[in-house]
Amino acid sequence: MIWNKEAECMSDDTKENLQLKRLKEAVENAYNNVPYYKKRLDEMNINPEDIKTLKDIEKLPFTTKDDLREAYPFEMFAVPRKEIVEVHTSSGTTGKPTVSGYTRGDIEIWSEVMARGLSMAGVTDDDIIQNTHGYGLFTGGFGVHYGAQKIGATVIPISTGQTKRQIEIMQDFGTTVMIFTPSYGLYLAEEIEEEGVKTEDLDFKAIGFGAEMWTEEMRQKIEKRFNAPAYNIYGLTEIMGPGVGLECSEQEGLHIFEDHFYPEIIDPETLQTLPDGETGELVLTTLTREGTPLIRFRTKDVTRLKRGKCGCGRNLVKMDRITGRTDDMMKIRGVSVFPSQIEKALLRIDGVEPHYQIIVTRPHLMDELEVRVEASEGLFSDEIKELVGIRQKIENYIHNEIGLRVKVTLVEPKTLPRSEGKAVRVIDKREL
Helix, strand or coil: CCCCHHHHCCCHHHHHHHHHHHHHHHHHHHHHHCHHHHHHHHHCCCCHHHCCCHHHHHHCCCECHHHHHHCCCCCCCCCCHHHCCEEEECCCCCCCCCEEEECHHHHHHHHHHHHHHHHHCCCCCCCEEEECCCCCCCHHHHHHHHHHHHHCCEEECCCCCCHHHHHHHHHHCCCCEEEECHHHHHHHHHHHHHCCCCHHHCCCCEEEEECCCCCHHHHHHHHHHHCCCEEEEEEECCCCEEEEEEECCCCCCEEECCCCEEEEEECCCCCCECCCCCCEEEEEEECCCCCCCCCCEEEEEEECEECCCCCCCCCCCEECCCCEECCCCEEECCEEECHHHHHHHHCCCCCEEEEEEEEEECCCCCCEEEEEEEECHHHHCCCHHHHHHHHHHHHHHHHHHHCCCCEEEEECCCCCCCCCCCCCCEEECCCC
């Protein structure tokens, strides 16, 4: 189902004309109402009137998380504080959090884009959505909540945790759509199995997942365990929250809602804009944001863009699933390694569980990588030679994927820590 055919299926010419109009308005708004942007544009001798084509966006400065932290708490607001009806922040795990302020108009846009995205997964006003994304300052829970309510679906705002209660509710309430992070979804699946509940006896028609990186193999495991198709959700607190991009029934990339968010891909080293189809860092500009407009925000997320009419009927640009973050990339003996590459190799092996940790050390001036991965119950009870064979197979798969030899340690089932939010995959013990 297409929620907003006019916005999601508009022609390229109509879309580009709308984007240019909104880009000009967004730059003018930021220049006139956010001191940070006035200062930056003045320093670069740029005026809002200099934006005459969409290509002219490349004249504008980038915005980073550090810029937003320096503006903590309210200096990036473009409206008087009393017009801000809701505030969300990033986790703040690496310093002061970034603050995102929403006007009533922003909440309406957020609801609209999430309604479009949930409709892509087949959600209607007949559905019951169990939303395990966290509420509070994290945007995840609220974005799904607003979009589901706009559609008219019934929302169960259970948030994360309370796993036994989650299982009870999905049975008693007849949940049809689950929303979770991939790691929490796999944990839930384990607990469902332990409770003796069969997912085929439940009413799931769709899964929405996001907030973490994942691989296609991880999606397949989730779909198999929940007996329902799983659709990727992309968003970030600074831009809006979940709803920047979502997957349609084709499951071949996420449609970005270009009438509200303008995407670019840049080379993170040279900062030059890359053409469609090339992989780099995603940069987003808010075209309609009232409370906290952002120009060319560097997301640090690694992906690529592809254009053309989709089999679902929409004419919105697609981005590939996120394959890494420029700040999550590990340099191991001079080689760039993303955790998702290791996950991809692991999930190709029968007999191991999708729970792992990557330990990075530097014992003798040389980086060492250890991957700890859980063996399945059946595998762990096998003979030692079977375990050795599987371990060597995993080491070979990882070597083929990243070009480095790593140490693989098979551990007993359910011994690695579980996460009810975002999983911690990498522990870097190097003294860098």
